[in-house]
Amino acid sequence: MNLDLTWRLLKGGGRRGLLGTWLTLGAVAVATALLLFAVAANFAFGARAERTAWRNPVPAASGAVAVEASRYDFVRDRAITVIDLAALPGESPAPPPGLPRFPAPGEVWLSPALAALARELPAGELADRYPGPEGVLGDAALVHPGELVAVVGHAPDAPAMTAQRSEDWIIAKPPVKVASLAGEPSEDAEAYQVLSAIASVLMVVPLLVFGGAAARLTVARRDQRLAALRLVGATPGQVVAMTVAEAVIVALAGALVGTAVFALCVPLLAGIQMQGGPWFAGDLFPPPLVLAGVLVAVPLLVGLSAVAGLRRVVVSPLGVAKRETPPAMRFVRVLALIAVLAAFPMLSQNTSVTVVVVALALAFLCVNLAGPWVVGVIGRITAASARGPARLLAGRRLVDDPRSAWRTVSGVALTGFVAGFLGLLSPAAFDEGAAGPPALRVTAPAGQAEEVAGRARERLGAADVQATVKTAANGVVVATLHGTPGVAALDRARTALAGLVPGRTPTTKTDDQRFGIEVLADVRVGTIVVLSVSFLVAIASSGITATSSVLDRRQTYALLRLAGTPLETLDRARRAETLIPLAVMGGGAILVGAFCAIPFMIGGVNAVGMATLGGCVVLGFAGVIGAGALSRPLLRAVTADPAPRPD
Numbered sequence: 001m002n003l004d005l006t007w008r009l010l011k012g013g014g015r016r017g018l019l020g021t022w023l024t025l026g027a028v029a030v031a032t033a034l035l036l037f038a039v040a041a042n043f044a045f046g047a048r049a050e051r052t053a054w055r056n057p058v059p060a061a062s063g064a065v066a067v068e069a070s071r072y073d074f075v076r077d078r079a080i081t082v083i084d085l086a087a088l089p090g091e092s093p094a095p096p097p098g099l100p101r102f103p104a105p106g107e108v109w110l111s112p113a114l115a116a117l118a119r120e121l122p123a124g125e126l127a128d129r130y131p132g133p134e135g136v137l138g139d140a141a142l143v144h145p146g147e148l149v150a151v152v153g154h155a156p157d158a159p160a161m162t163a164q165r166s167e168d169w170i171i172a173k174p175p176v177k178v179a180s181l182a183g184e185p186s187e188d189a190e191a192y193q194v195l196s197a198i199a200s201v202l203m204v205v206p207l208l209v210f211g212g213a214a215a216r217l218t219v220a221r222r223d224q225r226l227a228a229l230r231l232v233g234a235t236p237g238q239v240v241a242m243t244v245a246e247a248v249i250v251a252l253a254g255a256l257v258g259t260a261v262f263a264l265c266v267p268l269l270a271g272i273q274m275q276g277g278p279w280f281a282g283d284l285f286p287p288p289l290v291l292a293g294v295l296v297a298v299p300l301l302v303g304l305s306a307v308a309g310l311r312r313v314v315v316s317p318l319g320v321a322k323r324e325t326p327p328a329m330r331f332v333r334v335l336a337l338i339a340v341l342a343a344f345p346m347l348s349q350n351t352s353v354t355v356v357v358v359a360l361a362l363a364f365l366c367v368n369l370a371g372p373w374v375v376g377v378i379g380r381i382t383a384a385s386a387r388g389p390a391r392l393l394a395g396r397r398l399v400d401d402p403r404s405a406w407r408t409v410s411g412v413a414l415t416g417f418v419a420g421f422l423g424l425l426s427p428a429a430f431d432e433g434a435a436g437p438p439a440l441r442v443t444a445p446a447g448q449a450e451e452v453a454g455r456a457r458e459r460l461g462a463a464d465v466q467a468t469v470k471t472a473a474n475g476v477v478v479a480t481l482h483g484t485p486g487v488a489a490l491d492r493a494r495t496a497l498a499g500l501v502p503g504r505t506p507t508t509k510t511d512d513q514r515f516g517i518e519v520l521a522d523v524r525v526g527t528i529v530v531l532s533v534s535f536l537v538a539i540a541s542s543g544i545t546a547t548s549s550v551l552d553r554r555q556t557y558a559l560l561r562l563a564g565t566p567l568e569t570l571d572r573a574r575r576a577e578t579l580i581p582l583a584v585m586g587g588g589a590i591l592v593g594a595f596c597a598i599p600f601m602i603g604g605v606n607a608v609g610m611a612t613l614g615g616c617v618v619l620g621f622a623g624v625i626g627a628g629a630l631s632r633p634l635l636r637a638v639t640a641d642p643a644p645r646p647d
Contacts, residue, residue, distance in 0.1 A: 023544050023551075024247075024302075025254040030540045031211040032258025032298050034533050037269065038203040039290060040262075044283040045196045048143050048275065049189035054096050055083055056186040060179035065091040066102070067161050069175040073150070073498070073505050075126050075491050079276065079514060080114060080148040084503070086156040088177070096151065096181045098141025103153030107134040111142055111149040124463060125491035129498040144277035159502035163445075175503075188515075192275065192522075199526055201357050202421065203533045205364035206414040210537050211301050244303045251302035255295050272529065274522050333373045337366035341592065347599045356600075360421075363596055367417055367589055371410055374588070375581045376402035382580055389565070393573035394580065406585075408545045408578050408628075411538030412620040413585040418534045419620075420593025422527045423613030438490055439480040440497060440506040441472075449475040456500055463496035465489060479506070527612065535619060543627030546578070550631050554638035561639035570639065571632060578628055579621075586620060 057068040066087050073080040085103055087093050095102045099109055108130045110118065115136055118127040130150050137149055154161050165174040185193075263285075270279040286294075340362045347359060379398025386392035398405050444452035449471040456469045456479055466482040477500075481493060490508075497506040550557070557570055590613070 021250055023548050024250050025257065027540065027544045028211060028251045028254025028298060028302060029258035029261060030536070031207050032255045032294065033262040033265070034536060035204060035207045035211070035298070036259065036262040036286065036291070036294055037265075037284075038200045038207065038533065039294065040284050040286045042193070042196050042200055043286050043290070044279060045189075045193045047280075047283045049185040049193060051097065051140060052143055052189060053183040053185050054141075054181045055081065055173075056183045056189075057173060057176040057178045058182070058184055059176050063179045064088060064177035065093040065180070066178055067154075067156050067175050068173070068178050068181065069161060069165065069503065070173045071165070071503065071505050072511075073129065074494060074507070074511050074514075075117065075121070075148070076487055077510075078148055080150060082505075083149070083151045084154055084160050084175075085151060085181075086154040086158065086161045088156055094180060096141060098138035099151065100135075103134070103151055105153050105155040105158070107153040108132065109135050109137050109151040111137045111147055113146045114148040114150060117148065121491070122488075124495055125488060126495065128495050139280060143275055144279060146277040160499075161503075163502040163504075165503045188519075195523070195526060197357055198360065199530050201360045201364070202418045202530050205361055205368075206411065206418075206534060206537050208301065209364075209368050209410060209414065210541050211298055211305075247303045247305075248299045251299035252295075255298040258298075259291070259295065272525065274525060276518060331373065333370045337363075337370045337592075340366045341595060344596050344599060360596065363592065364414065364417065367414065367592060368410060371406040371413060371585060372402045374585060375406045375409075378581050378584055379405070382576075390569050390572035391576055393570070394576035397573070397577050398581065404545075404549060405577060405581055408542055408549065409582040409585055409624065411534075411541030412582060412624050413589040415531070415534035415538045415616065415620055416586045416589035417593035417596075418530060419613055419616035420590035420595075421597045422530065423590075423594065423597075423610065423616070437481045437484060438508045438510075439478050440490075440493055440508060441476050441478050442497065442501050442504055442506040444471075444475045444477050444501055446475060449477060452501060453477045456497060459496040459500065460493060463492050465493045465496060467493060531612075531616060535616075535623060538620060539623040539627050542578075542624045543630055546574075546628045547631040547634060550574075550634045550638060557635060557639050567636060567639060571635060574635065575625075575628065578624060582621070582624055586617070590617070 055070055066085060068086075069084040071082050071084075073082050083096070085096070086105070087102055093102050103109060110130060110133045114130075115133060118130065118133070121127070130152070137151065139145070141151075142149060152160075161175050163175075266281055266284050269284055270281045272278065285291075340359070344359065344363070347356065375398055379395050379400075379402060381395075382391055383395025383399060386395055442452070442456075453469050453471050456477055460467045460469070460479060467479045468482070469477065469479045472478050479493065479497065481489060485493075494506060500506065560570060561567065
């Protein structure tokens with residue numbers, strides 16, 4: 001009975017009533033698609049960490065079967081991960097991921113991208129470093145499709161497996177006896193997972209707020225309809241059941257549409273460059289249970305949000321029918337935000353990730369909780385200081401329904417929080433490498449610097465590379481190339497010096513900074529992605545809620561127009577109703593986000609962060625103004641005919 005009545009009311013709401021339903025469906029679809037992306041990012045980084053765990057060996061307490069070491073090599077300004085493996089005598093270790101068998105001494109296995117590059121470049125620039133490759137690594141061994149990886153087999157007593165290696169990021173890991181190649185996620189893989197978790201909070205909380213707000217679209221129309229049903233005898237249980245049924249039906253349809261949109265966008269999302277390359281598409285699909293959980297959670301959230309707004313309809317349907325102004329909200333909303341912010345100065349860079357994520361989520365939610373109360377205060381100030389009809393109408397509307405006004409600007413306000421937080425944390429760039437010709441450096445074993453320098457001169461001469469070789473302090477041999485050589489000459493020098501000191505790679509100053517440069521680039525990409533998602537939410541929220549607001553108030557707008565109010569005055573009032581709280585709440589949210597970022601800052605504020613913050617402010621205001629302008633034709637349409645509607 002309730003379901004049948006709900007379906008009839010949905011279909012019988014008239015053309016504009018159906019428009020409100022489509023707005024809700026669209027809002028849920030956008031929220032679901034972006035929510036799946038935010039959730040999938042965590043599983044994608046987790047999949048990468050699991051695939052590369054074998055490169056991070058765990059020393060064997062007993063039962064060692066192999067020796068493993070790793071280092072980085074370079075070609076064409078790209079890093080090559082080199083894994084050196086040796087089976088211990090009498091042992092048959094399981095092969096590493098992506099290989100059909102454990103590599104025998106002298107065997108070389110290359111990733112598809114590295115094998116293709118070795119065929120493309122002259123042998124003296126790359127292929128001579130890895131002669132006679134045995135085969136190609138499978139995807140299970142790679143971080144991303146274009147990664148450059150070489151797996152080299154050795155005898156356990158080979159110099160490469162016995163020579164001492166320094167444990168910096170260039171050399172990666174010294175030789176370690178292992179019981180298996182299972183390994184564990186590396187520190188950098190775990191760091192990316194931490195950053196992904198924080199980024200997810202910055203994206204997911206606004207999405208949940210947006211999804212919950214979707215249930216309150218065209219709320220006035222629905223509340224009027226339900227209040228009328230209560231007055232003619234519907235029970236509170238029937239009202240709640242009809243509300244939940246309507247919200248869940250629309251939300252489920254929106255969630256399915258959003259899931260389809262996400263699936264169609266996965267090939268585009270896979271092109272985002274992180275950790276040196278794009279993604280395997282399979283990494284970006286969340287597990288089936290997670291996908292099913294999202295499809296259940298989104299309609300449930302929308303249904304709960306719809307029910308949460310029914311108190312006035314159930315308790316006082318006559319007040320709703322008479323359009324009485326609801327009682328003002330309590331200041332305790334702001335106290336909750338103040339309490340959360342008071343805890344942030346106690347956080348630090350050493351605080352656990354879980355605590356940081358929870359603190360950020362609470363700050364987000366409290367900004368959303370305090371928003372309507374602040375909007376109500378803004379409305380009273382606006383109405384009291386109004387010097388014209390447009391501002392007076394705007395102020396009265398803000399006072400009358402601060403929740404609706406907050407829904408219109410909440411997207412950009414929460415984006416302001418994200419921009420303020422990330423703006424202060426945007427890292428500065430590394431110093432550029434030293435001017436002049438490149439210089440390759442390698443540390444010689446103790447007491448062998450001159451011998452190593454002599455062999456370097458012979459190798460470079462044989463490769464027709466013009467360079468000056470000198471020994472520096474601490475046994476470092478430096479080969480400085482003459483003139484202004486290009487990347488080809490530098491790669492010939494790298495190939496000539498490959499294996500000069502077993503287990504050590506000759507590197508330039510730029511190579512030494514490459515990992516840090518890559519991390520900074522990834523942080524910037526992550527910042528752009530998070531802000532892009534936030535802006536999509538903000539603009540979609542502003543456009544949908546602005547249109548919904550016109551539908552909610554169409555009778556009021558029509559009667560004001562009939563009473564002689566100019567259309568331009570109504571439009572100015574509508575714009576002021578958005579821009580005034582946007583300026584206050586957007587600026588306040590930016591300050592709150594910046595305040596939350598202070599405990600985690602390294603160094604001072606930099607130009608990149610301030611540029612990011614300034615761009616967010618400009619784009620946020622422009623997006624809201626543009627989205628609001630799209631509903632102006634609807635305002636003109638609803639004021640053209642003030643006749644009552646059946647819905």
